[in-house]
Amino acid sequence: MTTYSTETPVNGHDPNEPPFAKAPLPSSRGQERRANLQARRAEDRADRREEAEEKRRDREHKRRLKTEAKNAKVSLALQRKAERQKMRAKARKDRRARLDAMVVRLSHHMPLWGLPVVLVSLVVGWTGQAGAAAHLGMSWTAPGVPVLTEGMTLTFAGLTGQAIEQKRPYRWLMRATWTTAVVAASINGAGHLIEDSSAAGIYRACAYAGASLAALILWWVVMRSKRAAVSGRTAEDIARWKRLRRRHPILVRRARRIADNTGLDLDAAYAKAWERANGAAPGEPSIREIRASRRASFRRAQALAWDGRTRFSRTVPAPAAVVPTAVEPEPETVPEPVAEDVPEVIPAPYLPVALAVPGPDGQWIAHRVPVHPLTASRGLADTGSETATTRFPQGQEPLPAPSPDAPEAEGGTQSDEAQEQVREKVADDRLAKARALVDAAAEEGKNLKRHPSNRQMARHLGCRPGTAREFLTAVLAERGITR
Structure with a gap:
């Protein structure tokens, strides 16, 4: 570790700092040249090294750019190839989808196995009509005849199929299709028949006309089954x-x-x-x-109870004579002697001819029929009863036969009390039925101001609507309801 003195610098120079070194002066001119030469050589070497390094960097940069360009080109080619493959796959898928849709659409109108029939029918119909029109002198307008006739048939057939698929009215379209098809077949057959009226021409005309209708018949069968499938109903339901x-x-x-x-x-x-x-x-x-x-039952009962009289006869026709077997008559009993004080009783005389009656084992027995004196019967009334005849409703018993003890009204008719009893009984029964029907409607939660109706009540009671309305009004009044 170097230590520095804290002495104050003298004349601005730190005494601890070493003095500035001065370059040694060359001793001669030759040394100076050598020093300069060495310096230039060193600079040249440095420049060459820098230039070489720069060239190397340039080469690496160019090589990197070339590699990147090549990689970009390859990647672009691969991307384009992938896109082309994807587009081709999509195109194949779209073609397959379009083909499937076309097959489905065609199968809706006609199954695939029926397309050859349609094609043959169209070809035969178009060529036949065009040829017949050309034979009749229509020249260049001859191809327009099948376009009008067969084209209208195809158009109406397509519209009918679309209407059936969309569940719209199609009956008038179906009729129009059949009308145009029959007209086209008639034109086709008539043209060939005019062209050749021989036996072979008639056969050819019928063949062309039938070929024009063959496709429509097959199409109609397909549309019938399709109509049943679209509507969700069976063929039996449609026929019903x-x-x-x-x-x-x-x-x-x-x-x-x-x-x-x-x-x-x-x-x-x-x-x-x-x-x-x-x-x-x-x-x-x-x-x-x-x-x-009920009328048939009444007439059957009348027929079974017929006694042989017609409308214009007043007596019963005489029965056919039956020959009885010979049976010995029983000997007559001798009457016992009667005392004189007892009044004489004369027995009733007998008919001169014995009456044959059936006996056991299928034999006939002779029966002597006594003749009794006539008794006075009740005379008929001079005038009829002033009261109207009671008409009893359906299902009710008529008035019972009058008993001997029942009081009689004037003219020998039954009194009104029994008739009134029957009327009251009928009214009570109808009132009970009306209450039951109203109770049933109330239990079902119906609006009693509308249900049951007068017609329904009339059917339930078996009477007229006016009478049923009176009973219904009375029953609803019990519940506090008015109509």
Whole structure:
């Protein structure tokens, strides 16, 4: 460690600092030249070293730039190659997707195995119509005929398929497709028939016309199955609705209107329209059928109880003569002698001919029929009863036969008391049924001001709507409800 004195410098110079060294002066001119030469050589060597180092750095920089450029070029080439591969892969994927979409779109309108039929039909139809038009002298406008006819058919067919896919109305499009196809086939067949009317020409005309319709027939079958698939219904359901539209067109139109207004499905709307028209749910006997069955039962009972009289005959026709087996009549009993004080009793005379009655073992027995004197019967009333005849509702028993002890009104008719009892019983039964129907509607949570309706109450009670409205009003008044 060097120590320095703390003495004050003299004349601005520190006494501890060594004095300035002075370069030794050259002893001669030759030494000076050698010293200069050495200095220049040293500077040249330093310059060369710096220049070499600079060149080396330049070479390294150029080599690095060249390597970087080469690497950038390679990377750019690789990137472009990857991009081209990616674009080619995307193009292949897009082509495959477009092909699949086209296949799916075509399969929606026509299966792949049906495309050859369509192509052959189109080729035959177009060439046939164009050739027939050229034969008729249409010259350069001949190719326009198949464009108009077959082109319209294809256009309407495509629109029909789109309408079915999007669940839009398609019936008028289907009719237009069939109309244009039939017109095209007619033009095709007529053109070839005019060209050659021989047997071979007729065959060729029919073949061309049938070829024009072959593709449309196949397309119609495919659209029928597609319509069932898009609508979610089976073929049996579609056939059922076709039958319903043919047999009950008015009810089907009402069902569609109900479905449009209420948002119900077509089945529920048709059931509601059927119930409104027939008074009963589908599958249940309607009022018309019930009345028809009752009329048939009444007429059957009348036929079974027919006694042989017609409308213009007043007597029962004589039965056919039955020849009985010969049976010996029983010997007549001799009457016992009667005392004189006892009044004489004359036995009733017998008919001269014995009546044959069936006996055991299929034999006939002769029966002597006595003849009794006639007794006076009750005379008929001169005038009829002034009271109206009571009409009993459906399902109610008629008035019972009058008993001998029951009081009779004037004219030999039954008194009004029994009729009044029957009326009261019918009214009580209907009132009980009306209460039961209103209780059921209240339990279901329905609005009693609207349910049940007068028509429903009339069907439930089996009476007229006016009578049912009176009973319904009385039952609702018990609950404090007025309509």
